Amino acid sequence: MRVVIPASIFDLFPVPQATNMIPNPRQGKTLVLCPIGLGNFIMATPALKALSDAVGKDRVSLLALKSGIGDMARASNLFGRVFEWDPDGEGLGKGISLLREVRAEKFTHSVALFPASHWKFTAFHRLAGSAFRMGFAYPNQKAPEWIQHISLPLTDTHDTLQNLKLVETFLGTAIQNATDPFFPSDVKSPERLPSMPFFACHPGSSAERGMDAKRLPPEVFAKMIAHVHRETGWPCVLVGGPEEKDLRKAVAAGCRDAIMEVPIRSLAETAGTLRFAKFFLGNDSGLMHLSDAVGTRCAAYFGPTDEKRTGPYGYWEMRNGASRHLVLRRKNTIPIWTLKTVGSNPPLKAGDETHWNLEELEAWEALRSWIQAL
Template sequence: MTQRAFPILFITATRIGDAVLSSGLIKFLADQIPNARFTIVSGPLAAPLFAHVPGLDRVIVMEKGKGKGHWFKLWNQVRHRKWGLVVDLRGSGTAYFLRREKRAVWKRNTGEPIHKVVEAAKVLKLEGDPPAPHLYITPDVQALADQLLAPRPGEPAGPILAVGPASNWVGKIWPIERFAQTTQQLLGPGGALAGGRLLILGGPGDGRMVEELRMASARGRYVDLTGKVDLLTAYAALKRADLFIGNDSGLMHIAAAAGVPTIGLFGPSDERRYGPWGSLTKAVRGPRSFEQFLAVDPDLSQAIRHMSDLPVTTVVKAAKALLAEVKAKAVEEDAAEPTVEDAAVTPELQAVVEDAAPAEEAATPEDAIDADRT
């Protein structure tokens, strides 16, 4: 007997990084509820991340407008359907005014800082290890990325060092000349990735920034995809990399989700909440703590190059240590198959999976929608 579809409305973040960090919940729900059908609501920048989610009915791109009008517009788009589950990672009141069987709504953490991946798992009341970020791609996307990374005829492939030198704010950008020095030390003779190639990634507006990186690279030994590929193709390309180094950004989180060993460069952002997620990742900062940056720039909005106190030697040392850790782990995995502990399904989610009783008809929203936080 064919199971009836279980419709899930999943309201995720506006920013790319936050959307990536919560993406593991989609995989978790897809794995737990085989008949799940997803409608995903996202901001315009993050929306392309969800193009290949299994069981996808629709991606709704929600752009912020004046006041709370965008929330009422969203409600009008989704109110006609009875939802099995509404997951709202924006903390809005939307779920309270829809017909649904279950709802899971983000609430602001008022205690000690916790990582955004852990915070997302708490929305579904998951126990055990939180679902790691996960993005879905098709074989065609991976094939395109592999084609873009293919070495020239007669040239050895070698390892790939990927870098993401941009970010959404000048305060989080490590000086480009230091990226150049770091890549030269790692890819040059005697380096940890000697003889390898440089993969440069960034958005459409980052081309001029990375010019110095191209100039400093050995001729023909770099692949510059800055502004040339979409987010999922960048994700597929990163799956082939041996190491990623980048500023705290959405691209850094995409790299960590791709499983590439990741060095995240931090200064005026909190690695306790936004550090790259995964066992083979490291958050690296200079001598100042996040709180010291807050003291100088309380709103974290000034056009100050906060990252200037992070030296090249610190980043190179961290990269070498992480690569050594990767090799050690590979040896351990050859000796014994690793075991993975999945997140446990709580009774609350089990009730959703087992088709909980329908909720009462929802009311019309008035002024309860207040969710422009992420």
């Protein structure tokens, strides 16, 4: 028996022939690869709903790479099946086991939402077994293009609109009346939620792969909270995950008279707190997107990340003479993590984390004017 040793992995998994023809997704089964992150999932909800509505939920399944996203996806009623694997926490063994389940479904199509340029996404996309694969072409990673039959060029726009464009092209028809991003799970009010007006603050953000550089220092948040409290009399409820407990303590230490303690036990109760808040104050984070998704206006700090891509959706719209959401960016600074650096964000140099820090008086004047228009 002759054994043929492949010269490269591409002999085992040949590069697909590029095409402009998309097999009809209404006659097949589609696997959607969802990027990691609460905010990424929420920003993608309009595209996911449009796809599910067009082909029927029984023809759409989702691969969720965080357990919280899997829970939201199941609650959304948009998918026939939800697969779940945390590649950072559950290891390769779980991934291989899940891959067997996915391949057994015999998907005809797979679609990788934006952003999904990491090699783990690309490998799973290729190995999932679908006959037709679609996604985006990325400026710093070529592997997605090697395994996709169609790779759309990226547009300098919001992530929500990026994925709507992908689904629209995939379906071959224009999407009419797309929804804004939404929270697809139940919303619950915590037991001790204040009856008086209050605002919410999330001083954290994701921390993986250096993304904690998105955070404004806790002492700056404390000063902003104190300003709002003195101006309006509204107390502040601090929100965030259990891993951010020390961060919230650091903020509260600088503005104790303004803080109202509310025990929050779940993402559903976080959503309930944000829904009833007068506004949200925080960083570019998943909870910022959650606030927008439940109808609460946001005042969000942006430093190295780009609000054009990941700002609270609709921040460019006007309401009552003020922006729907307020982007707080230090004067004369620009983002360095943009569409051009997706998948290869340059690391911050020592001391760079203070480059974008807000100047207190300038930021407070912008925030005060915006609050007055709420």
